[in-house]
Amino acid sequence: MPNNQTPSSIKISPSDLTYLYHSCKRCFYLKYKYKISQPGFSGGINSTLDSLFKNYFNHKSISTFIKNTTQQGIIIETGRTISSKTISHPGKMDCYLEGKYDALIEFDDQTYGVVDFKASKYSQGKEETYKRQLQAYQYAFLHPQNGQQRQISKIGLLFLYPNNLQDSQNSLSMSLTQHWIEILYDENDFLTFIHEVQDLLSSPKTPPPTKDCPYCKFVSETSNL
Numbered sequence: 001m002p003n004n005q006t007p008s009s010i011k012i013s014p015s016d017l018t019y020l021y022h023s024c025k026r027c028f029y030l031k032y033k034y035k036i037s038q039p040g041f042s043g044g045i046n047s048t049l050d051s052l053f054k055n056y057f058n059h060k061s062i063s064t065f066i067k068n069t070t071q072q073g074i075i076i077e078t079g080r081t082i083s084s085k086t087i088s089h090p091g092k093m094d095c096y097l098e099g100k101y102d103a104l105i106e107f108d109d110q111t112y113g114v115v116d117f118k119a120s121k122y123s124q125g126k127e128e129t130y131k132r133q134l135q136a137y138q139y140a141f142l143h144p145q146n147g148q149q150r151q152i153s154k155i156g157l158l159f160l161y162p163n164n165l166q167d168s169q170n171s172l173s174m175s176l177t178q179h180w181i182e183i184l185y186d187e188n189d190f191l192t193f194i195h196e197v198q199d200l201l202s203s204p205k206t207p208p209p210t211k212d213c214p215y216c217k218f219v220s221e222t223s224n225l
């Protein structure tokens, strides 16, 4: 039986505010309200790439991946968890944000930056899909549940995608194209978005399936067999 009890404050993962929330409100709702997640494949090459990116970029200067910037900074840590204070929205469910950011930059001016690595090819507009994840990290650093507040002066996505294979003694080496894209942060706009998420999760009504979703289509076509 699904757990349909409503907790007083719900933990939201910043990464779910991107693809999951945008692609299907029903899937998002089922995951957070009933703890039912769409089955998927985890691990594999994506988690290997993720570890490689974090190991490679840790302690590197930002000039490795951000061109045309006057700021100087170094990635000081990767893969740490950050949690925000509770976000209230009168009459709706409280929530807080908690997730593992990919990399934290420390700039020379004592401000910080957050980077998210994407093992995919950049195409125009992709930042719209992913911006809420980065904004959620920025919000959590500015309003931490515990510890010191950090001033965040830059957040962005680093897209890394294979473009060539070469012989390298007894193995092959792969080169990657990299594309850095900065995300803007407006706290009022972000909180308006989070309140929209809280409205959804506070509703007693499960949203309808997304049109043409192959998973839901499979379930509805096979449920009466």
Ligand code: SF4
Pocket (backbone or CB within 6 Å): 023, 024, 025, 026, 027, 038, 209, 210, 211, 213, 214, 215, 216
């Ligand atoms: S439509 Fe697809 S994405 Fe949405 S709830 Fe169904 S399975 Fe999940």
